[in-house]
Amino acid sequence: MGVLPINMNKGLFILKRRLLATCLAILFLALTPTIQMKADTKTQVEFTNKAPINSPMFENTAGVYITLSFSGTDAVCGAQVTGLTGTTVSATVFLEQKVNGVYEIIKVWNGLSSTNNLFIFDGRYQVTKGYTYRLTIYANVYRNGTVEAVSNYVENTLN
16 A cells, blocks of 8 residues: 555544544443442533434433533533433543544543432533534443443534
């Protein structure tokens, strides 16, 4: 194979970097230990832009909702996973920024979990105007020794 033009090399580099980031995220999710956090009953998160579950039907999951809005230059991130009675949830949340058509991870919240069937996440992260952002949740819903993997995402642009 000969030398590729500089534009092809850059494109391959970006593709390889994105593939590596995706593989690392999946590996990280698989190896992340569950950390139990006490639910804060005073924290209220309003989910006004509920997105549908990406998969058509689950056995242990009632809903996966996610929202991404902005307050000034803060990304206001929210997610909710509702499992059936008797479930617990662990999750990882990724915030990505779209640069030159490619999403790059800029913030990861990991080791998140619930001790019951309702998982609620709310976070903030300072971002830059003029970019599109994507918030993704990958969650595991546990019940009776089985695990169900669910995910959802939403995109929004800060102008």
